[in-house]
Amino acid sequence: MPEGHTVHRTANRFRKDFAGRELNISSPQGRFIDAVLVTGQQLESSEAFGKHLFLGFPSGFIRIHLGIYGKWRFAEFKAEPKEPVGQVRARFLSEHFVADLVGPTACEVIDLAGYQLQKSKLGPDPLRIDPADQELERFIGRCQRTKTPIGQLLMDQSVISGIGNVYRAELLFRARLSPFRTGNEVSEQDLAGIWFDAVKLMKIGVTKGIMLTRDDHLRGMPQLKDRYFVYKREGLPCRNCGNEVSLQLMSSRKLYWCTSCQKL
Ligand SMILES: [Zn+2]
Structure with missing residues (x-):
């Protein structure tokens, strides 16, 4: 999608x-x-x-x-x-x-x-930055008011719009955050970090037409197998710790993450 x-x-x-x-x-x-x-x-x-x-x-x-x-x-x-x-x-x-x-x-x-x-009906879109709309504050507020896991919140278009399965997995890995941490337990600082990271990565996506998330590979046109930290890498060694990347369904969408780098 x-x-x-x-x-x-x-x-x-x-x-x-x-x-x-x-x-x-x-x-x-x-x-x-x-x-x-x-x-x-x-x-x-x-x-x-x-x-x-x-x-x-x-x-x-x-x-x-x-x-x-x-x-x-x-x-x-x-x-x-x-x-x-x-x-x-x-x-x-x-x-x-x-x-x-x-x-x-x-x-x-x-x-x-x-x-x-x-x-x-749509949550703030990281690609439409308008400080007057207090977009970041809206995103933080929506997340912190609920016990829904952050992995699910990032896919909810009324919380933040434009994120799909790839950016969800990669943003959480980059933040070293467990997808199962509930919104109310994610700090304001971490949520702001995810937001600004989404702004950065999605802007690159607009320019290049592909989703890039690894800092060493943000410039070129890396092959699909080298492009991501965890997305579609289940069973393969985590690029950070070597632990096997996990896969599980969350709200019937595939969720990829490293249980060791992204501890609850
Ligand atoms: Zn890891």
Whole structure:
């Protein structure tokens, strides 16, 4: 499943290739019937919030959530765009650019009230730093008010938005924090540490398009097997202590961690 950095990249791409232009929006597959509500209108804004993409038009917003299987295909063309391939839910067309959306969990047109409601349900996004919103304080407050384990809180989009399974595992390892420590037992300092670490790593993710978390490997394009501390490394030696990396389900998602580096 794409994590927040991917959605921010898509928002940037829309801003660059489509913003300020009147878009032809269609649904080759036929399931996005709302396309008629906004087609022909000018794209006024393109914004990522957590894992949601909001495209703003004069008469409303398109909200897109890729879910597990959703994908984007972008292309530039000279005369005519290529025919859509597969089950394309939505096609966005400008003079020279095309974006095809396949298999999203959500693709709908909402009005301003719907847009505000969606945003109000989302926790702070480390990639949208606005000190005026007191984002960090909100995150700390939400965590410290509950006995839910921190490993679960990081995956809760109403607590912090944009984090998925990879960043969850890696952030906790980097903080040497047990995923099972309850929110109320994680210090303000540790929570702030996780927050700023998420800001740092996710910004790199936006720039590079891949998730990098090991300080020695933040510059290059390391192979998948070298990229992470614990994610998908169950049974392999921990890169810090040599202990076997553990795997267990937490709220039906796979959780990777080192029981020795991340003691409860
Ligand atoms: Zn370890």
